[in-house]
Amino acid sequence: MPVRRLHRAAVLICVCLLVAAAYALIGLNGRNIAYSLPRRLRIVLAMLVISLALGWSAASFQTITENHILTPSLIGLDSLYLFIQTSVVYCFGARRLTAMNNVKDFLATVAIMTAAAGILHSVMFRGRRGNIHFLVMAGLVAGQLFRAMASFMQLRIDPNEFAVAQGRMFASFNNLNLPLTGVTALCVGAAFIVSFPDRRRLDVLALGRDQAVGLGVAYPGLVRRQLFAAAVMVSAATALGGPVTFLSVLAVNAARRWLHTYKHAWMAVGATVVSLICLLAGQLAVERILNFNVPSNAVINLVGGVYLLALLLRQGRSA
Amino acid sequence: MIEIRNIAKSYGGKEVLRNISLTLPENRISAFIGSNGAGKSTLLSIISRLLPQSGGEVRIDGKPVGDWDSRELAKRLAVLRQSNFMDIRLTVGELVAFGRFPYSQGRLNEEDGRMVEKALSYLDITDIRDRFLDELSGGQRQMAFIAMVIAQDTRYVLLDEPLNNLDIRHSVHMMKVLRKLVDEMGKTVILVIHDINFVSCYADHIVALRDGELVGAGGRGDIITPRVLENIYGLDIDIREIDGNRICVYYA
Numbered sequence: 001m002p003v004r005r006l007h008r009a010a011v012l013i014c015v016c017l018l019v020a021a022a023y024a025l026i027g028l029n030g031r032n033i034a035y036s037l038p039r040r041l042r043i044v045l046a047m048l049v050i051s052l053a054l055g056w057s058a059a060s061f062q063t064i065t066e067n068h069i070l071t072p073s074l075i076g077l078d079s080l081y082l083f084i085q086t087s088v089v090y091c092f093g094a095r096r097l098t099a100m101n102n103v104k105d106f107l108a109t110v111a112i113m114t115a116a117a118g119i120l121h122s123v124m125f126r127g128r129r130g131n132i133h134f135l136v137m138a139g140l141v142a143g144q145l146f147r148a149m150a151s152f153m154q155l156r157i158d159p160n161e162f163a164v165a166q167g168r169m170f171a172s173f174n175n176l177n178l179p180l181t182g183v184t185a186l187c188v189g190a191a192f193i194v195s196f197p198d199r200r201r202l203d204v205l206a207l208g209r210d211q212a213v214g215l216g217v218a219y220p221g222l223v224r225r226q227l228f229a230a231a232v233m234v235s236a237a238t239a240l241g242g243p244v245t246f247l248s249v250l251a252v253n254a255a256r257r258w259l260h261t262y263k264h265a266w267m268a269v270g271a272t273v274v275s276l277i278c279l280l281a282g283q284l285a286v287e288r289i290l291n292f293n294v295p296s297n298a299v300i301n302l303v304g305g306v307y308l309l310a311l312l313l314r315q316g317r318s319a
Numbered sequence: 320m321i322e323i324r325n326i327a328k329s330y331g332g333k334e335v336l337r338n339i340s341l342t343l344p345e346n347r348i349s350a351f352i353g354s355n356g357a358g359k360s361t362l363l364s365i366i367s368r369l370l371p372q373s374g375g376e377v378r379i380d381g382k383p384v385g386d387w388d389s390r391e392l393a394k395r396l397a398v399l400r401q402s403n404f405m406d407i408r409l410t411v412g413e414l415v416a417f418g419r420f421p422y423s424q425g426r427l428n429e430e431d432g433r434m435v436e437k438a439l440s441y442l443d444i445t446d447i448r449d450r451f452l453d454e455l456s457g458g459q460r461q462m463a464f465i466a467m468v469i470a471q472d473t474r475y476v477l478l479d480e481p482l483n484n485l486d487i488r489h490s491v492h493m494m495k496v497l498r499k500l501v502d503e504m505g506k507t508v509i510l511v512i513h514d515i516n517f518v519s520c521y522a523d524h525i526v527a528l529r530d531g532e533l534v535g536a537g538g539r540g541d542i543i544t545p546r547v548l549e550n551i552y553g554l555d556i557d558i559r560e561i562d563g564n565r566i567c568v569y570y571a
Contacts, residue, residue, distance in 0.1 A: 216393025
């Protein structure tokens with residue numbers, strides 16, 4: 001079995017390398033190589049950071065919530081991101097947003113989002129026995145609230161300022177916030193280093209909370225670490241590439257099925273590679289076939305949304 | 320030794336356990352009996368630190384449950400709850416290997432491999448080790464979970480309704496295995512169980528609960544009597560002696 005799994009992981013990585021090569025190399029010629037190649041390579045790097053952040057955070061989040069169709073985005077973390085960006089424009093004007101040092105702005109956003117995850121977490125552990133479903137519900141409602149408040153503010157601001165805010169909020173893959181790649185990579189890397197050593201404890205948690213506690217997993221600490229790491233990763237990925245709600249559901253489930261595994265070490269690799277393939281293929285389609293007429297987030301959300309529906313239908317049938 | 324002192328539990332004002340104090344004997348099968356909602360499973364969950372108590376204290380080998388390092392406690396006490404629903408696909412062998420988690424944190428060594436083999440052969444399920452759990456019958460699945468608990472190799476084994484959904488053959492097999500755990504391996508087994516005839520024939524120590532209160536604890540001679548059983552279940556139960564066992568007749 002492990003040999004076949006290794007085999008399948010290798011196939012996945014090869015496909016990914018092929019797509020990456022296609023994206024980086026198609027259409028290059030002597031005149032544009034000096035400009036296009038470094039730019040494309042930076043985009044590939046940024047997408048790798050986003051893929052790791054979304055893939056790993058969703059894998060761990062699904063295990064913690066014991067639900068295979070949830071992602072950290074669904075509990076409102078990316079709505080909160082939209083809300084923060086809009087309020088900056090609303091309160092201080094677009095000039096403030098553009099003048100603000102990118103990295104400082106980014107770090108402040110990550111800090112606020114992590115604090116929000118902390119509040120959600122403390123709500124969850126208010127009773128001594130943590131109730132993860134309550135956390136998810138609270139997050140869903142809070143996410144709707146943030147989204148509604150953000151669109152209210154968007155309606156009230158000056159159209160010119162709205163255009164600036166929109167560019168920031170829907171940092172799409174056509175318009176990656178490339179100057180942030182370095183600091184985002186650092187944040188995602190740090191969160192990954194903190195949360196990845198828990199991979200075997202997460203494997204046990206897949207048996208259910210009671211079983212994991214019975215086998216000696218220190219449950220509250222594990223949930224706290226994973227939740228904070230997910231908050232950092234999702235905010236970093238969203239700042240860099242904009243919200244892609246459905247990508248991580250697709251990536252984790254496809255990895256789980258393709259590699260036939262419940263082990264989080266495999267899922268981390270699988271989900272990262274699958275989402276990188278999706279991002280690159282989506283970008284390739286948008287740039288070469290659709291001539292930039294459609295934002296690639298839309299393409300990816302379309303594919304991811306269809307996959308999520310298929311997943312729901314299949315679960316509904318088997319239950 | 321497991322000592323339970325003044326344990327109370329309430330959910331939002333509703334008391335489900337009141338002032339329970341008892342000591343569970345070492346190297347014996349102890350059975351918690353009582354009607355549905357009497358608080359048996361709640362008490363088992365509190366002893367095994369799956370549920371916090373509202374008052375009182377449980378001591379495992381002299382140390383309050385809350386003071387134990389969770390990994391060390393997992394080498395001393397194993398617990399199996401009633402519902403073992405999972406949405407991951409595991410083989411029997413993979414499940415049983417999870418029992419070694421407290422020792423090796425997921426990286427199995429040779430010792431762990433030996434313990435897994437031993438647990439599989441102890442329950443006579445070595446031949447189905449590569450089958451997926453969702454392909455098995457309820458009885459086989461239950462045996463796989465018990466094998467995981469045995470692989471955990473703890474002094475105390477706590478089981479919540481291990482006979483639930485088992486046919487007669489599997490039930491008898493299960494009770495014989497538990498008897499062997501106590502008699503041959505020196506373990507202490509604590510069960511929540513409904514079938515009082517299995518209790519009467521296999522348990523050494525019986526703890527009876529009614530409406531969250533302790534109504535009796537002792538050997539089968541003390542508890543399996545018409546008067547005590549009437550007090551627990553509110554039923555007239557006839558007790559016959561058959562080959563030295565007290566059999567309860569309550570079908571009439």
